[in-house]
Amino acid sequence: MPKKYDLKTDIAIIGAGPAGVSTALFLAKEGMPHILFDKARFPRDKVCGDGLSGKTIGLFNELNPVLVEQMSAAPERFLPSWGVTFIAPNGKGIELPFKKDMRDLKHAPGFTSRRVDFDDFFLKQIDPRFTNFQHETEILQVEQRSGGVTLKLKKQGKLLNCFAKVVVGAGGTASLTARKLARQKIQSQHLFAGLRMYYENVSEMHPQNFIELHFIPEALPGYLWIFPLPNNRANVGIGVLRKDIKNKNIHLKTLFQKALKTNPALARRFKNARPVSSIDGWRLPLGSVKRALSGERFLLTGDAAALIDPFTGEGIGNAILSGKFAANVLKKAVENNDFSAAALKQYDRLLYDDLWSELQISYNIQRLVRLPWLFNFVINRVHNNSRLQETFSSMFNDVDMRARLRSPSFYFRLLFNLKGGARDDKLSK
Ligand SMILES: Cc1cc2nc3c(=O)[nH]c(=O)nc-3n(C[C@H](O)[C@H](O)[C@H](O)COP(=O)(O)OP(=O)(O)OC[C@H]3O[C@@H](n4cnc5c(N)ncnc54)[C@H](O)[C@@H]3O)c2cc1C
Incomplete structure (x- = not known):
């Protein structure tokens, strides 16, 4: 090692969102020590729809079944959700329970939870015996060196440096590792732009907290969502393809506000609703195209690897899944002291073997949904x-x-x- 470093580790994880924490938890299960960095002070917010699908719940059960029990026992932070309502462009809706027979289920198949609560809950599961968590520590620079990767970081105003044998880029959409080491570029045809606002007192919410996807014609193949939350609140937002913003001259905030005021099915429900937050927007990198997810001494997980479902917009479950595969490959890399691109490529194979057909199917559905007449027709048929x-x-x-x-x-x-x-x-x- 050429010079003195403030921190040294085999594995450095940049970002403590669902992808980074999942990597840390699966590594800890294997007894592998590592450092986890995040620039934020937790609890911190993240723009999201706040929907936790069955995939997330399944992975939690794999990590530790107690997690879902804890969520079920905290209804002020985790609202159990039992299904989804689709509303077609013609305004007709269908209600679909997540499971056919839910009588014997120990807990709900899905949940909603504000990210400020969910991410903090997930982060609290880290095991300090294996995870050295460096909060409020921003990674400013990441560079490959012979024998490792150097990180320049800023912690409480102080500049420090860290030497790692391998780095996990889990920094979300704006990941430094994805830009600097993987040299990834933004591809607007594989990106949704989304925004959300918290409301109180939206009327006619489903008694079993079904999440709602409103496929209003102006947003297709994206949609407007209403996800119920604890304390009579709801996460209300909209997502559209980024390329449509330019091609169709969409002003997303205006489209959102207009839909809530003028769409007959929505306007009546928002008459007595009160906004309780600002409107905030962010990008959703979709998994509709294959990318290189690893290279010499790095892996990308979660949004940094662009794994969001191209139809539903869900990314939390896939972020957690990617952390599981990353930990699996990292364990072998450390044991063999082999962090070459060829060795880490196993991560791409494992993850895409598991996920690619699902992502492709969702991408195909996304393309079909662009046709409002087809969507109306399917929903009409299903309705009856x-x-x-x-x-x-x-x-x-x-x-x-x-x-x-x-x-x-x-x-x-x-x-x-x-x-x-x-x-x-x-x-x-
Ligand atoms: C509008 C919108 C609605 C969505 N709705 C849903 C939904 O309902 N359900 C769902 O499953 N998914 C949804 N998603 C997708 C979901 O939010 C993401 O897929 C998920 O957050 C990805 O997790 P992550 O850990 O990869 O990244 P993030 O959650 O973005 O976490 C990245 C972390 O890295 C840290 N970080 C970044 N850069 C640095 C740095 N240089 N140094 C140190 N720390 C750094 C950040 O502070 C952050 O804590 C939505 C996304 C958007 C934008």
Whole structure:
């Protein structure tokens, strides 16, 4: 090692959002020490829809089943959610429970929680025996050196440096590691722009806290969402494709506010609602294109690796999943003292083997959703057919079922009410 460093570690993780904390927790499970950096002071906010899907809950159960029990026992921070309501461009809605039979479930299949609460809860799970957490520490520079990576950091006004054998870029959309080491560029066709505002007292919320996706025509293939939160609050927001902002000359804030005032289904529900926050926006890097997720002495996780579902906009579950695979590959890299691009490439393989078909299906659905007439037609049909409602419900939990949506024969069968439009038939691929 060429010079004196303030900190030295095998593994440095930059960012303590869901991706970074997941990496830290899975590494700790393997007894692997590391340093976790975040520039923020926690609890800190993050612009998001605040929806926690079944994938997140499943991964929590893998980490430690006690986590979901703790969430269920804290209704002031975690609201259990039992389903989703889709509202088609023509205003017609369908309500889909997340699971067909929920009587025997120990807890809800999904939750909503403000990120200021959720991220703090998740961070509190780190194990200090293995995780050296450096809060309020911003990484200013990351550089490859022979034998390692050097980080220049700022902690409480002081400039320090750190030497790591490998670095995990978990800094979200603006990740320094993604820009400097992976040399990734913004691709506006694979990016959503979103904004959200917290409201109090939105009326006609679902009694089982279903999350709502309103596919208003102006936002397609994006949507406006209303996600219920504890204490009679709701996270209300909108997301559109970034390239549409330019091509269709969309002013997102205006579109959002106009929809809440003039859309007949929404205006009545916001009549007595009160905003309780500013409107804040951020980017959603979509996993609709494959990228290099690793290289010589670095891995990218979560939004830094652009893993957000291109249809639903969910990124928390995939961020946590990527942390799990990153920890798996890092353990072997440390054991073999091999941090080469070739050795770390195993991470790309493991993650995309698990995730790529799901991301592709969602991307195909995103493209279909651009056609309002098709969307209206599907929702109309599902609205009137309980078997189809089951099919659609299971699509949230079953990727094979979701695959049906991209098959032209599915729509043909739907049109003529043939077998194959509902759950008990074989998949039509
Ligand atoms: C409008 C909107 C709505 C969304 N809705 C949902 C939803 O309902 N459900 C869902 O699952 N997903 C949703 N997402 C996506 C979700 O927010 C992200 O996928 C998720 O936060 C990714 O986690 P992450 O850990 O990769 O990054 P982040 O959560 O962004 O965390 C990154 C962390 O890195 C730290 N950091 C960054 N740079 C540095 C640095 N140089 N030095 C030190 N620390 C640094 C930051 O302080 C931050 O704490 C939404 C996103 C947006 C924008």
